Amino acid sequence: MRSFVVRRLVQAVTVAAAVTTLTFVLIHLAPGDPLAGTMDDPRIAPSVRAHWRQVYGLDRPLPVQYVRFLTGVARGDLGFSVSYNEPVIAVIRRAVPNTLMLAGTALVLSFAAGILIAVIQVRREGTLTDRALGAISLGLYSLPDFWLAQVALLAFSYWLPIFPAGGTIDPVIHPYLGPAAAALDRVRHLVLPAVTLAALTAAWIARFQRAALLDVAADDYLRTARAKGLSEWTILVRHALRNALLPVITLFGLSLSAFVSGAVFVEKVFGWPGIGSVAVDAVGARDYPVIIACTIIGSILVAAGSLIADLLYMLADPRLRRAEGDADGGATSAVAGA
Amino acid sequence: MTEPLLSIRDLRVTFATDGGVARAVDGVSLDLAAGEILGLVGESGCGKSVTAMSVLRLLRPPARIEPGSEIWLDGRDLLALPERAMRSIRGRRIAMVFQEPMTALNPVLTIGHQIAEVVRVHERASRGAARARAVAALEQVGVPDPDLRARQYPHQLSGGTRQRVLLAMALVLHPAVLIADEPTTALDVTVQAELLALLADLQRRLGMAVLLITHDLGVVAELASRVAVMYAGQLVEEAPVQELFARARHPYTQGLLEAAPRLAPRDGPHGSGGRHGGGAGRLRVIPGTVPPATAWPSGCRFHDRCSAAWDRCEREAPPSHAVDASHRARCHLAAEPERRAALPVALTGSVR
Known part of the structure; x- marks a missing residue:
């Protein structure tokens, strides 16, 4: 178990390093650099441009820049952001909690809603309810997230202004609010982006979970459960869902990365100052160190997601745990990876 | 009962x-x-x-x-x-x-x-x-x-x-x-x-x-203690266990008993006296397979696999006849003792 976690962590670090290197090379291959926007102006003397490029080290050959970048990262220094004019670490530190808040809420919402929808669908399989929910989730699933975000914004903060249009808090009144009102203010700002982000994933999970439930529907142990006199609801939730949850856990790891990439658009539309917004702005400004930092954060989240998914998998499926039964003899144990 | x-x-x-x-x-x-x-x-x-x-x-x-x-x-x-x-x-x-x-x-x-x-x-x-x-x-x-x-x-x-x-x-x-x-x-x-x-x-x-x-x-x-034999969606024979093993009346039941492997040489009522008697240890099989449930044969559902069948079996579905108080068989033979007596001891196992 411990060796498994260690192995996965080593894997995660390797992947993060590879992704970082690739990103580093790719952005330098693209034309322009962080100073292109402000400095590449004919009215600025070439010597001035050269001076600032030298200050930021942009005049060095690429391998040298790369080594300098790596030694910085090794010391925990992600570099200095040109566009924010402050250390990258400060920018990241501000943005990450916002993204985690948004993605975490969306994650919980989407799994809760997706699984619930699937259970209702399977309970009423073949009925109008099942088909209607199926059609809605297929529709949602096919929508682009940036479009849904803008429509949600239009609908619920302009036509029917019940939610704020953007940001994480109301900058004007927030400092004067008591703790409860302040929390409510945060929640009100969270609703639209979180629900938008969750809706698409919930649709995806619902479709997957429904298929997984129908997949186990013919399993023998469900017939045994029926023969015991259990109600259909108990059979569905306690027996079928417990088994049908296993494939859906795999989605958990995938969805974490989906939330991070999905958040790029949704954060931008709702002005949510998270990693997604920072990344988009950084790309626009060709702010190399910030882009790379965002990439590192992204790959860490993806690796964490799949590690968490694997651990959940072990928790949910006793066949994957290395059986404690080994010690008491006679008990056979199916071992993970067999 | x-x-x-x-x-x-x-x-x-x-x-x-x-x-x-x-x-x-x-x-x-x-x-x-x-x-x-x-x-x-x-x-x-x-x-x-x-x-x-x-x-x-x-x-x-x-x-x-x-x-x-x-x-x-x-x-x-x-x-x-x-x-x-x-x-x-x-x-x-x-x-x-x-x-x-x-x-x-x-x-x-x-x-x-x-x-x-x-x-x-x-x-x-x-x-x-x-x-x-x-x-x-x-x-x-x-x-x-x-x-x-x-x-x-x-x-x-x-x-x-x-x-x-x-x-x-x-x-x-x-x-x-x-x-x-x-x-x-x-x-x-x-x-x-x-x-x-x-x-x-x-x-x-x-x-x-x-x-x-x-x-x-x-x-x-x-x-x-009791046995019921099913064939093609119907009960074809029902009897106490000793009675069934000793005096099965339905050709299908007899076929099942013949088809069961045993370690000891054959003896008893299903002995090796049949036309195709392969001797001890040789298993007999019931020819053909169970017909599909969408198209049961007319008359007796077993007639096309039965070596004792005659034209009546194809025409007329047999009712479940009482052989005695505890033994029933769904076979025309159960009601026609003369025809039954004329049959060889082993009824089934012939390949037609």
């Missing part, structure tokens, strides 16, 4: 299939007395499992129990009960053991939980009390170290132990009727023998009635 405990009356089950309506069970009437073991035998596809599943109403669409069918227990027609009342019968009055011990247990729940669940759903037992009953039930079916086993998952147990767990689950509430659908088919021979002995022992101790479904006549000979 005294008042039966479980009484199946004119059970008809159909399946709507692409190839038409399959009449999987077609007018089966069967009584199970308290405390008896009734063997229900037949080939795959004859409708014996469907009959068993009908008793607990476990069939799912496209299977359909036709109106007019009745299954009586405790003075109530189970087929007329609302689903909720039926649920209180399942696992409490009638329990069932299935044939696949590998897949019949839920892989993600502990053994103890799965047994205790039966207690908790039918009785207002606390978690701890239900748990204790589960452990006691495991002990009763001879699972060593029941306390530990109760905490384990199905994949940690051998096939034989899993089947014992299924038996414990079925018996934890001391049901009046146990339906065992091929309970030992998937197991090793030695484990099979142990389990059959256990089943017989528990049946005696708990005094329950058992409907034992199997295709294995050896199992029937060992356990059952």
Whole structure:
């Protein structure tokens, strides 16, 4: 178990390093650099441009820049952001909690809603309810997230202004609010982006979970459960869902990365100052160190997601745990990876 | 026979299939007395499992129990009960053991939980009390170290132990009727023998009635007091076990007995005197296969595989004739003693 976690962590670090290197090379291959926007102006003397490029080290050959970048990262220094004019670490530190808040809420919402929808669908399989929910989730699933975000914004903060249009808090009144009102203010700002982000994933999970439930529907142990006199609801939730949850856990790891990439658009539309917004702005400004930092954060989240998914998998499926039964003899144990 | 405990009356089950309506069970009437073991035998596809599943109403669409069918227990027609009342019968009055011990247990729940669940759903037992009953039930079916086993998952147990767990689950509430659908088919021979002995022992101790479904006549000979033989959705013969083995009247039953392998050289009424007698040790087979349930043959459903058949068999479906008070056979021969006397001793096994 411990060796498994260690192995996965080593894997995660390797992947993060590879992704970082690739990103580093790719952005330098693209034309322009962080100073292109402000400095590449004919009215600025070439010597001035050269001076600032030298200050930021942009005049060095690429391998040298790369080594300098790596030694910085090794010391925990992600570099200095040109566009924010402050250390990258400060920018990241501000943005990450916002993204985690948004993605975490969306994650919980989407799994809760997706699984619930699937259970209702399977309970009423073949009925109008099942088909209607199926059609809605297929529709949602096919929508682009940036479009849904803008429509949600239009609908619920302009036509029917019940939610704020953007940001994480109301900058004007927030400092004067008591703790409860302040929390409510945060929640009100969270609703639209979180629900938008969750809706698409919930649709995806619902479709997957429904298929997984129908997949186990013919399993023998469900017939045994029926023969015991259990109600259909108990059979569905306690027996079928417990088994049908296993494939859906795999989605958990995938969805974490989906939330991070999905958040790029949704954060931008709702002005949510998270990693997604920072990344988009950084790309626009060709702010190399910030882009790379965002990439590192992204790959860490993806690796964490799949590690968490694997651990959940072990928790949910006793066949994957290395059986404690080994010690008491006679008990056979199916071992993970067999 | 005294008042039966479980009484199946004119059970008809159909399946709507692409190839038409399959009449999987077609007018089966069967009584199970308290405390008896009734063997229900037949080939795959004859409708014996469907009959068993009908008793607990476990069939799912496209299977359909036709109106007019009745299954009586405790003075109530189970087929007329609302689903909720039926649920209180399942696992409490009638329990069932299935044939696949590998897949019949839920892989993600502990053994103890799965047994205790039966207690908790039918009785207002606390978690701890239900748990204790589960452990006691495991002990009763001879699972060593029941306390530990109760905490384990199905994949940690051998096939034989899993089947014992299924038996414990079925018996934890001391049901009046146990339906065992091929309970030992998937197991090793030695484990099979142990389990059959256990089943017989528990049946005696708990005094329950058992409907034992199997295709294995050896199992029937060992356990059952009465045998019912099914073919093509119908009961073709029904008799006490010794009577059936000694004086089977239906050519199909005779064929099944001939087709059963035995270690000792053949003797007795089905001896080696037939036209095609291959001598001791040579198995006879019933020619052909069970016809599809969407198109049962006209007349007697066995006529095209029967070596004793004549034109009447193809035209006219035989009723179930009483051979004596406890023996019935669905064969025209049972009503035509002269024709029967003229036949060679071994009726089946000829290749036409």
